[in-house]
Amino acid sequence: MLNSREGAQRPAEALHPVDALRAGSPQALIHAARAVAAVLVEYRAFDFEDRWDVFIQRAIGCALRDQAGRRGDLTPELRRISVELLRDPLADAVGWTRDGQLPWFEMRRAHPADDAEVTECFAREISKLPEQRALVLRDVYGEGRSFDQVAAQRKIPLRMVKRFLRESVWDLRERGLSRDRAQSRGDERVKSCLKSLELDLPAFLVEPHLDAWRDFRDHYPGCHDCSAVVSNWSQVELYVRRACGGPDLHPSEDDLLKLHRDGEGLAYGQYVALMRHLDGCPLCSEAMTLIARYDGRAYETALIRMAESAPSARRRRLQNWFGQLRARFAP
Numbered sequence: 001m002l003n004s005r006e007g008a009q010r011p012a013e014a015l016h017p018v019d020a021l022r023a024g025s026p027q028a029l030i031h032a033a034r035a036v037a038a039v040l041v042e043y044r045a046f047d048f049e050d051r052w053d054v055f056i057q058r059a060i061g062c063a064l065r066d067q068a069g070r071r072g073d074l075t076p077e078l079r080r081i082s083v084e085l086l087r088d089p090l091a092d093a094v095g096w097t098r099d100g101q102l103p104w105f106e107m108r109r110a111h112p113a114d115d116a117e118v119t120e121c122f123a124r125e126i127s128k129l130p131e132q133r134a135l136v137l138r139d140v141y142g143e144g145r146s147f148d149q150v151a152a153q154r155k156i157p158l159r160m161v162k163r164f165l166r167e168s169v170w171d172l173r174e175r176g177l178s179r180d181r182a183q184s185r186g187d188e189r190v191k192s193c194l195k196s197l198e199l200d201l202p203a204f205l206v207e208p209h210l211d212a213w214r215d216f217r218d219h220y221p222g223c224h225d226c227s228a229v230v231s232n233w234s235q236v237e238l239y240v241r242r243a244c245g246g247p248d249l250h251p252s253e254d255d256l257l258k259l260h261r262d263g264e265g266l267a268y269g270q271y272v273a274l275m276r277h278l279d280g281c282p283l284c285s286e287a288m289t290l291i292a293r294y295d296g297r298a299y300e301t302a303l304i305r306m307a308e309s310a311p312s313a314r315r316r317r318l319q320n321w322f323g324q325l326r327a328r329f330a331p
C-alpha cells in the first residue's frame with residue numbers, strides 16, 4: 001500500500017499534471033503539495049515552519065498561474081518556484097545583503113537524482129551495516145516513521161535509535177562518497193570559521209528542528225564555510241534517504257484521499273499504517289492539511305490569488321543592489 005506507483009487508475013492521470021491541477025484534481029493537489037514540502041524539508045526551513053502552509057499554496061499557485069512545466073515535468077518546476085519563494089525569508093533571516101546571489105550555499109548543490117551511481121553505492125553500503133542499524137535507517141528514511149515509533153516497534157531505547165542514525169550517517173559518508181568526491185565538495189579546504197567543527201553535524205542532520213540548534217541555524221546560511229559543510233552533509237543524508245527508497249514509499253494519493261474522506265474504503269490495518277505514516281512524514285501531513293482546506297474542490301482561483309500576493313521583496317532588493325552598483329561605478 002505504501003507505494004505511490006500503485007495507485008488505482010484515475011481519470012486525472014491521463015492529464016498533464018498542470019491540467020489536472022487546473023481541473024481541480026485532489027490527487028494532483030496532494031502530489032504538488034508533497035513536492036513543495038519535500039523542498040522545505042530538504043532545505044531545513046524549520047525556522048519558517050509556521051509559514052509552510054503559505055509557501056506550499058503560493059508555490060502551487062505560481063505554477064498554476066504561469067502554467068509552468070506544461071510541456072515538461074511539473075515537479076522540477078515546483079522545486080524551482082519553492083526555492084525562489086524561500087529565498088526572501090532566508091535572506092531576511094540572516095540579514096543577507098552581500099550581493100544578488102543566493103544566500104544559501106546549499107541551493108547550488110545538485111539534486112541527488114542526478115547521481116544514480118552514488119545512490120546505488122549508498123544502497124550497497126547500507127546493506128553491509130549491522131542488521132539492526134540498517135533496519136532503523138530504512139524505518140526512518142525509507143518508511144518515514146518517527147523516532148518514537150521505531151523505538152517502540154523495534155523495542156530499542158529512543159536514544160539508541162538516534163545514535164544509530166547519527167553513526168550510520170557518519171559511516172556512510174566515509175564509505176559512500178569516494179575521497180575525490182568528498183574533496184571536490186570542498187569539505188577539506190581551509191576554513192576561517194570553525195563553528196561547524198565544534199558541532200556534532202550528524203546530530204544536527206538527524207534532528208535539525210531542535211531548539212538547541214537555533215543559533216547554528218541562524219548562523220550557517222550566512223557563513224560560507226559552515227553552509228558548505230552543511231551542504232555536504234545534507235547531500236549525504238539525501239543520498240541515504242534515496243538509497244532507502246524514501247521518495248517512493250509514501251502512500252498513494254488515492255489512499256490519502258480515502259483517509260481524508262473519513263477512511264472510507266480502507267481496511268483497519270491500512271488506516272493504522274496511514275496514520276502512523278502521517279505522524280512521521282511532514283510531506284504527507286502538509287498535503288493532508290491542504291486537502292482538508294480545499295476539501296477536494298476547485299482551489300485553482302484561491303491558490304493563484306495566493307501566488308499574486310507573494311511579496312516582491314526580492315525584486316526590490318535586486319533593484320537596490322543595482323542602484324548601489326551603479327552609484328559605485330558612476331564616473
Ligand SMILES: [Zn+2]
Nearest residue numbers: 193195223226
Ligand atoms: Zn560559520
Ligand SMILES: [Zn+2]
Nearest residue numbers: 250281283284
Ligand atoms: Zn509521506
